[in-house]
Amino acid sequence: MACLGVEVIDVLLLHCDDPARPVAELAETLLGVVKAGYAARIGVSNWPADRLATLARHLAEEGHRAVASYQFSLATPDPAHVSGSADPDILRVIREHHLPLLSWSSQARGFFARTASNGSVDPFDSERNRDRRARCVALAGQLGSRPETVALAWNLQHPDVWPSIGPRTTEQLDRSLAALRLSLTSEQVRWLEHGD
Secondary structure (H helix, E strand, O other): OHHHOOOOEEEEEEOOOOOOOOHHHHHHHHHHHHHOOOEEEEEEEOOOHHHHHHHHHHHHHOOOOOEEEEEOOOOOOOOOOOOOEOOHHHHHHHHHOOOOEEEEOOOHHHHHHOOOOOOOOOOOOOHHHHHHHHHHHHHHHHHOOOHHHHHHHHHHOOOOEEEOOOOOOHHHHHHHHHHHHOOOOHHHHHHHHHOO
């Protein structure tokens, strides 16, 4: 831990699953890291739903709540270009086991800040996501906010979601932090996602 300049890592995640190894063995390894004092919390990213559920059960039996880390945002990516998205099966496991979700690409790589395609392949550029972005623009106008702020506020309305952000400028950081002060109603949350 000395090379990181910390005594204990807050959260240690196994990024990819090794399906050749039993979940119980991997759980034991993760628990060993906690027992040795190297990490306060442990979890995984990009595991299939069935193995995530098994891991959650093993860790819960030992008094630990796993952290799950998957892509989760108002915009859902094309699975051909982005793996590790919190699909309905993953979200069901997260809810059933009351796991905190460390969501990455929570602002869909800047998709909600753009007004049109940026010319490169964008895994978030789909008709459904463009409709969601248009609803963010409309609601942001009503609330005196920005579309990317509204999209992040949508993410924050879900219990036990810890969105990660990747601002490149102080202005982008300020727009993200503004989502903490933006309280959306349940009707607005539903409308942003479904348009109903």
